Amino acid sequence: MSEEYFTTPQLPTSALEKDEGIKATTENWFEYPVKAQPHHTDYGGIVWHGTYITWMEEARVECLRSIGIDFANLVVLGCDLPVVELSIRYHRSISLGTSAIVKTRLSDTQGAKMLWDYKILTVDTQTLCLTGRVTLVGVDREKGKIMRQLPPSFKDALVKLVRN
Amino acid sequence: MSEEYFTTPQLPTSALEKDEGIKATTENWFEYPVKAQPHHTDYGGIVWHGTYITWMEEARVECLRSIGIDFANLVVLGCDLPVVELSIRYHRSISLGTSAIVKTRLSDTQGAKMLWDYKILTVDTQTLCLTGRVTLVGVDREKGKIMRQLPPSFKDALVKLVRN
Amino acid sequence: MSEEYFTTPQLPTSALEKDEGIKATTENWFEYPVKAQPHHTDYGGIVWHGTYITWMEEARVECLRSIGIDFANLVVLGCDLPVVELSIRYHRSISLGTSAIVKTRLSDTQGAKMLWDYKILTVDTQTLCLTGRVTLVGVDREKGKIMRQLPPSFKDALVKLVRN
Amino acid sequence: MSEEYFTTPQLPTSALEKDEGIKATTENWFEYPVKAQPHHTDYGGIVWHGTYITWMEEARVECLRSIGIDFANLVVLGCDLPVVELSIRYHRSISLGTSAIVKTRLSDTQGAKMLWDYKILTVDTQTLCLTGRVTLVGVDREKGKIMRQLPPSFKDALVKLVRN
Numbered sequence: 001m002s003e004e005y006f007t008t009p010q011l012p013t014s015a016l017e018k019d020e021g022i023k024a025t026t027e028n029w030f031e032y033p034v035k036a037q038p039h040h041t042d043y044g045g046i047v048w049h050g051t052y053i054t055w056m057e058e059a060r061v062e063c064l065r066s067i068g069i070d071f072a073n074l075v076v077l078g079c080d081l082p083v084v085e086l087s088i089r090y091h092r093s094i095s096l097g098t099s100a101i102v103k104t105r106l107s108d109t110q111g112a113k114m115l116w117d118y119k120i121l122t123v124d125t126q127t128l129c130l131t132g133r134v135t136l137v138g139v140d141r142e143k144g145k146i147m148r149q150l151p152p153s154f155k156d157a158l159v160k161l162v163r164n
Numbered sequence: 165m166s167e168e169y170f171t172t173p174q175l176p177t178s179a180l181e182k183d184e185g186i187k188a189t190t191e192n193w194f195e196y197p198v199k200a201q202p203h204h205t206d207y208g209g210i211v212w213h214g215t216y217i218t219w220m221e222e223a224r225v226e227c228l229r230s231i232g233i234d235f236a237n238l239v240v241l242g243c244d245l246p247v248v249e250l251s252i253r254y255h256r257s258i259s260l261g262t263s264a265i266v267k268t269r270l271s272d273t274q275g276a277k278m279l280w281d282y283k284i285l286t287v288d289t290q291t292l293c294l295t296g297r298v299t300l301v302g303v304d305r306e307k308g309k310i311m312r313q314l315p316p317s318f319k320d321a322l323v324k325l326v327r328n
Numbered sequence: 329m330s331e332e333y334f335t336t337p338q339l340p341t342s343a344l345e346k347d348e349g350i351k352a353t354t355e356n357w358f359e360y361p362v363k364a365q366p367h368h369t370d371y372g373g374i375v376w377h378g379t380y381i382t383w384m385e386e387a388r389v390e391c392l393r394s395i396g397i398d399f400a401n402l403v404v405l406g407c408d409l410p411v412v413e414l415s416i417r418y419h420r421s422i423s424l425g426t427s428a429i430v431k432t433r434l435s436d437t438q439g440a441k442m443l444w445d446y447k448i449l450t451v452d453t454q455t456l457c458l459t460g461r462v463t464l465v466g467v468d469r470e471k472g473k474i475m476r477q478l479p480p481s482f483k484d485a486l487v488k489l490v491r492n
Numbered sequence: 493m494s495e496e497y498f499t500t501p502q503l504p505t506s507a508l509e510k511d512e513g514i515k516a517t518t519e520n521w522f523e524y525p526v527k528a529q530p531h532h533t534d535y536g537g538i539v540w541h542g543t544y545i546t547w548m549e550e551a552r553v554e555c556l557r558s559i560g561i562d563f564a565n566l567v568v569l570g571c572d573l574p575v576v577e578l579s580i581r582y583h584r585s586i587s588l589g590t591s592a593i594v595k596t597r598l599s600d601t602q603g604a605k606m607l608w609d610y611k612i613l614t615v616d617t618q619t620l621c622l623t624g625r626v627t628l629v630g631v632d633r634e635k636g637k638i639m640r641q642l643p644p645s646f647k648d649a650l651v652k653l654v655r656n
Binding site for chain 4: 333372374378381382385403408410411412415416418421465469474
Binding site: 005043044046049050053054057075080082083084085086087088089090093137141146 | 169207208210213214217218221239244246247248249250251252253254257301305310
């Protein structure tokens with residue numbers, strides 16, 4: 001599709017960015033490569049809009065792994081991180097066979113909440129196809145309750161995401 | 165999970181609601197029943213957050229069918245309706261085996277855009293689990309271009325969604 | 329697609345059918361209706377071959393529910409039923425928007441194993457699109473071990489599937 | 493799960509292996525790495541049985557790419573390769589966070605049919621988790637008909653898969 005869906009594509013902004021959580025610097029994106037396989041597409045020959053959620057999750061898990069946080073281990077230790085909020089703008093479609101880069105960064109933390117920003121671009125033309133934000137919250141699996149804070153060791157590790 | 169993720173769950177509001185498009189009345193929800201099957205769940209024993217996108221799409225397609233619009237036929241006739249914007253708040257999780265109702269309604273149209281609101285509630289306790297909004301836009305498949313207006317016959321049919 | 333992929337479509341047969349497990353009678357199919365939604369399709373405008381696995385699982389779970397077995401409850405009680413073998417023949421494709429019926433029946437049990445047969449047909453022309461067989465085995469979730477027999481109460485309930 | 497589901501796990505054998513199509517040598521496996529992400533799992537904390545179909549497809553597409561065949565391009569040129577037969581044995585489950593290798597090879601061709609064999613093993617312990625076979629057939633997209641032979645240039649390229 002050659003046309004932009006929006007005239008002014010931009011990342012969702014948020015009042016949250018004003019508070020004292022962890023802040024991401026502009027250039028601090030983690031990059032995760034993907035390719036549009038047949039099972040990602042729909043009748044239109046393009047990536048189905050829900051498929052992007054799988055790519056965004058994979059990028060987030062691999063970003064955490066890059067700073068030494070093993071998500072599966074976190075779960076075993078009793079901390080889950082369910083998604084509580086999600087917003088996506090689809091700027092351009094991605095066709096079967098296209099290579100793309102999912103860019104993500106932790107933009108903020110607030111108590112037990114983490115806010116992740118996303119951009120997805122094609123590899124060859126660097127076309128911006130998607131911008132989004134995902135909010136997760138730390139949950140104590142045994143109690144089934146939202147944590148007041150992320151576990152300290154986890155929060156310490158997260159600092160690496162915004163300071164390097 | 166017994167705890168609310170948000171203190172004041174509410175549907176996303178929008179400046180768009182002030183303009184002259186089609187308006188939904190409060191009670192005008194289409195209801196689509198779903199059940200949390202094994203393939204919908206993740207390691208937490210609850211519905212994976214991306215699964216809801218499939219339910220929301222199914223509810224929307226069946227809502228259109230209820231007023232005589234066959235989505236597959238629309239595609240054959242050259243009109244596609246890609247999702248261009250999506251926002252979801254996950255209030256409570258849904259466990260394996262749980263029955264739920266996806267409620268949706270067309271809240272507004274603007275040119276070739278359609279805005280759909282969503283609520284998902286469990287059947288037994290009427291617990292609100294998700295609120296969301298999805299924006300779609302009419303695209304001319306042959307030209308690969310966004311339409312200026314939805315096809316007139318399509319727009320005429322949509323009126324049924326907000327007036328009955 | 330107007331052409332058959334196989335000249336002699338038939339259900340996989342098996343030596344197992346000779347032994348003393350539960351036997352299905354020819355007419356004993358459970359019917360589960362489905363519809364090909366956009367998220368089920370791929371670039372070809374037809375149902376993606378992996379999608380059928382979700383429909384087959386749903387039909388099996390609902391078939392068990394029809395005789396009073398709640399799969400989610402079984403899991404909570406410590407019995408899981410993983411798939412250990414799967415074979416599918418795709419005879420004809422199913423297009424976006426098409427309604428189909430998933431027919432399934434328990435064809436045999438052997439110790440803790442259950443064998444389920446499948447047929448998927450379109451609603452309007454009764455075209456046979458898929459035949460398949462799925463084998464599941466009872467696993468004790470706590471021990472992580474395959475059971476020697478299915479739980480007696482479960483096996484008793486299964487008898488309803490082959491005798492009515 | 494520490495127990496084998498089968499006493500004698502083995503690749504499905506086939507009478508087809510006797511005829512004159514392309515033959516794979518024993519060691520000729522293409523290797524495609526995967527990781528069990530949250531969206532791949534089900535309530536059991538393990539990879540859902542249908543997820544493997546996505547991995548097997550990705551491995552097949554990337555194997556073709558490794559010999560210069562771009563699947564998306566093939567589709568654009570009018571040749572589709574639908575799956576017409578699928579058989580899988582699940583030997584062991586794969587848990588959230590586990591890295592695995594999907595091994596695939598073209599074991600045979602017959603007219604317009606291609607037979608692909610699969611093995612999935614964990615990276616760390618080289619545990620065999622799955623064996624399978626997938627049969628695809630070349631279809632002329634415009635005519636909607638099965639080809640009598642795969643396109644010659646395509647067949648020529650396939651030879652690389654079995655001779656290097």
